[in-house]
Amino acid sequence: MPSSTSIIEKAERLGAHNYRPKAVVIERAEGCMVYDPEGRCYYDMLSAYSALNFGHRHPEIVQAAVEQLGKVTLTSRAFHNVVLGDFYEKLCGLTGKQMILPMNTGAEAVETALKTARRWGAFVKGIEDGKQEIITCAGNFHGRTISIVSFSTDPDSRSGFAPYTPGFGTVPYGDADALEAAITKDTVAFLVEPIQGEAGIIIPPVGYLTKVRKICTKHNVLMVADEVQTGFARTGRMFACEHEGVQPDIYVLGKALGGGVMPISAVAADRDVLDVFTPGSHGSTFGGNPLACAAAIKAMELLLRDDYPRMAEEKGAYILERLCEIKNDDIFEVRGRGLLIGMEFKKPAADYMKKLVSNGVLAKETHENIIRFAPPIVITKDEMDDALERVQTALA
Ligand SMILES: *Cc1c(COP(=O)(O)O)cnc(C)c1O
Secondary structure (H helix, E strand, C coil), X not given: CCCHHHHHHHHHHHCCCXXXXXXXXXXXXEECEEECCCCCEEEECCHHHHCCCCCECCHHHHHHHHHHHCCCCCCCCCCCCCCHHHHHHHHHHHHCCCEEEEECCHHHHHHHHHHHHHHHHHHHHCCCCCCCEEEEECCCCCCCCHHHHHCCCCHXXXXXXXXXXXXXXXXXXXXXXXXXXXXXXXXXXXXXXXXXXXXXXXXXCCCHHHHHHHHHHHCCCEEEEECCCCCCCCCCCCCHHHHHCCCXXXXXXXXXXXXXXXXCEEEEECHHHHCCCCCCCCCCCCCCCHHHHHHHXXXXXXXXXXXXXXXXXXXXXXXXXXXXXXXXXXXXXXXEECCEEEEEECXXXXXXXXXXXXXXXXCEEECCCEEEECCCCCCCHHHHHXXXXXXXXXXX
16 A cells, blocks of 8 residues: 555646645545545544535445446436436435436536526516526635636636626625615525525524515526535534425535435426426436445435434534533634534634644634534544544644
8 A cells, every 4th residue: 555645746746736635645445434545533523525425435325336336337318218207206205306317516506507597587487598597695605617616706716717608696695685685686596505505604693584585586597506515414403404494495415415425416496497497408428327326315215214314413513512512722613503604713723723623632723713514423432532532622
């Protein structure tokens, strides 16, 4: 086995530098633990940005994938496969929606939602094609495609990628009045994260989602909830919109949907919205492939059978409480919902990050001064206590 140093050297030499990874090489992983080639072990407190809600290599999800590997992995959508219908049925059940459109990555699902909204605007709402407007939020993160970065407010995500896709507006996050004021006769959708993850675990004011829902209904504008990061139990509810009992018109889903094993994403909506697609109008070669569907079906079964939302809520409350007890004058605030927790510092957190890693805790800062703690939802009480002790040592 080459050393971590030589592995990192090769990756830095040959790979584009669109990420700045921590100097930790993960060779294998199980549950919420990861191991490097030298045999050091770490708690995974990032969970691949919430794609690992079930932990690494959940045995039942791996088994479902292995069984599917022995049958068929890819059919394309030129033909039917045995598992896709069951995948639709399970995801319709979880979301309460009538229809699903499967893709692979979160960004593709966001793009799909944008196309859905524009077509719905032209075909159903009766807006002249080319005039459709979609409102987004300051501080958003929805992925990396040209159109998506066109409405990012983060200079790092945008600069040098012009010309930008037109048809998008921006309002402050958490401000329902600003949304209502920004709506015009050509507005087709409002795209919103129920909690802004990448922006630093920004939880909107109580009542925001309820007001957004009312405003969207009143003006016949689609409410599109990007739950790629917050979905599938992460925040202590199956979907974060449920904290306010709100049903968006469109769910955008990804990350944990594939059980941490396969990339799979989806848009879920009712028939009157998603039926704007006709053969040839949208698609993806790998979208809805049987291998990813098999992993997702098992993942969705586990969410319900083992009550992941309750697990995330209880464990999240415990971790939040323990993190709040840490005495360190550099900490500005600790906040979170379920197991999506952010610790904001008054200054850049890089030094603390290094201390966390050397104490065996893998986390990552978002922006310079916020550390996200989002362990796999399967983390046990003993693991939480051990990890929290390490965090305490690193930060106190
Ligand atoms: C990660 C993320 C995306 C993009 O997902 P990818 O699979 O990386 O394309 C979109 N929206 C939100 C809220 C995310 O956290």
